[in-house]
Amino acid sequence: MAILVTGGCGYIGSHTVVELIKNGYDTVIVDNLYNSDISALDNIQKITGVKPVFYECDIRDKDGLDKIFTENEIEAVIHFAGLKAVGESVAKPLMYYENNVGGTVTLVQSMLEHGVKKIVFSSSATVYGDPDRVPITEDCSLHPTNPYGNTKYMVEMILRDVCVSDPEFSATLLRYFNPIGAHESGLIGEKPNGIPNNLMPRIIRVAKGEAEAITVFGKDYPTPDGTGVRDYIHVVDLAEGHIKALRAAKAGAKEYNLGTGTGYSVLDIINAFEKASGIKIKTLDCPRRPGDIATCYSDPSAAEKELGWKATKTLDEMCVSSWNFAKDK
Ligand code: NAD
Numbered sequence: 001m002a003i004l005v006t007g008g009c010g011y012i013g014s015h016t017v018v019e020l021i022k023n024g025y026d027t028v029i030v031d032n033l034y035n036s037d038i039s040a041l042d043n044i045q046k047i048t049g050v051k052p053v054f055y056e057c058d059i060r061d062k063d064g065l066d067k068i069f070t071e072n073e074i075e076a077v078i079h080f081a082g083l084k085a086v087g088e089s090v091a092k093p094l095m096y097y098e099n100n101v102g103g104t105v106t107l108v109q110s111m112l113e114h115g116v117k118k119i120v121f122s123s124s125a126t127v128y129g130d131p132d133r134v135p136i137t138e139d140c141s142l143h144p145t146n147p148y149g150n151t152k153y154m155v156e157m158i159l160r161d162v163c164v165s166d167p168e169f170s171a172t173l174l175r176y177f178n179p180i181g182a183h184e185s186g187l188i189g190e191k192p193n194g195i196p197n198n199l200m201p202r203i204i205r206v207a208k209g210e211a212e213a214i215t216v217f218g219k220d221y222p223t224p225d226g227t228g229v230r231d232y233i234h235v236v237d238l239a240e241g242h243i244k245a246l247r248a249a250k251a252g253a254k255e256y257n258l259g260t261g262t263g264y265s266v267l268d269i270i271n272a273f274e275k276a277s278g279i280k281i282k283t284l285d286c287p288r289r290p291g292d293i294a295t296c297y298s299d300p301s302a303a304e305k306e307l308g309w310k311a312t313k314t315l316d317e318m319c320v321s322s323w324n325f326a327k328d329k
């Protein structure tokens with residue numbers, strides 16, 4: 001029996017495949033390589049000694065998925081495949097609904113037809129929008145503020161409805177906070193296409209001399225140093241959370257925050273990166289980025305209590321590994 005990993009060549013998916021293999025699981029990856037590279041497979045093999053079975057296929061391709069489920073004995077699906085750029089989702093909403101929502105519907109149809117009844121889904125803290133309170137618990141209200149966030153919210157609802165319709169179906173909805181960092185080998189990590197939007201890849205561009213300065217979006221937030229506060233989590237901790245979720249999964253739908261529970265500001269991250277890399281990062285004070293919120297960090301205690309999972313890696317480890325991966329790419 002194997003775990004089917006959709007989007008397994010991507011950033012979080014590739015780290016999770018490594019952890020799955022380390023934990024003795026057989027893995028099958030389906031990815032259309034829209035935002036990743038086939039070299040991820042060789043790198044997973046270099047780290048683990050095992051090359052996962054791979055299908056280059058879009059999750060909206062029902063026949064392609066049926067072939068995968070027919071050719072492999074799949075016990076569960078970890079579903080990462082999706083588009084994730086907030087700004088792009090505002091400009092191209094239908095592309096996001098078609099890929100993230102439509103793709104999931106096709107995937108779950110194929111799962112059900114092949115008797116596969118367990119899914120672990122990549123949701124996001126973005127479903128909380130501007131949160132009711134911090135730290136955010138899973139029962140905070142859900143009000144995403146952009147099409148990307150809406151797709152995550154809609155897929156959560158779809159998976160809940162499938163669980164109601166089929167009492168044996170299990171859906172674990174993992175709401176990630178801000179993943180950064182890379183595998184310690186430096187072989188896999190985040191490789192954004194084009195100019196990145198997220199803080200860590202943008203700091204890295206400055207460190208590599210590809211940009212002059214990091215734009216600090218707002219210094220007037222009601223936070224200790226005036227800059228935005230987020231819950232950054234090491235991608236390897238996040239990957240381990242999927243193994244725990246897979247093991248603990250029960251019939252029905254259940255959501256968990258995957259974060260550290262600690263908030264760091266933009267300036268905290270820049271300072272930590274400077275310390276980890278030994279490189280001075282020039283900053284440029286800019287107005288707030290539209291749509292940003294002041295503070296967002298998790299209460300991850302439900303995942304600790306019910307999944308037996310807790311993030312353990314420090315901010316220094318996140319910065320060191322991010323730079324170790326990116327510096328010579
Ligand atoms: P990523 O872009 O690196 O990985 C996604 C993978 O899915 C890529 O390899 C891409 O080629 C593939 N893919 C996209 N659409 C596909 C399709 N229709 N069929 C087959 N493959 C397809 O992104 P990531 O950072 O690894 O994120 C993984 C998941 O986690 C996404 O669903 C994302 O929305 C979610 N998530 C990410 C973050 C983050 O900040 N990185 C935070 C919260 C949630």
Ligand code: WQD
Nearest residue numbers: 086124126197198199202215216217228229230266289292
């Ligand atoms: C972090 C902080 C910025 C860039 C996004 C998505 C979210 C999730 C993770 C997928 C904020 C500040 C950033 C820069 C800056 N993805 N910043 N200068 O916005 O918390 O979350 O990625 O689900 O859905 O919305 O992450 O890394 O873009 O920003 O000052 O050049 O860094 O204002 O305070 P964000 P981010």
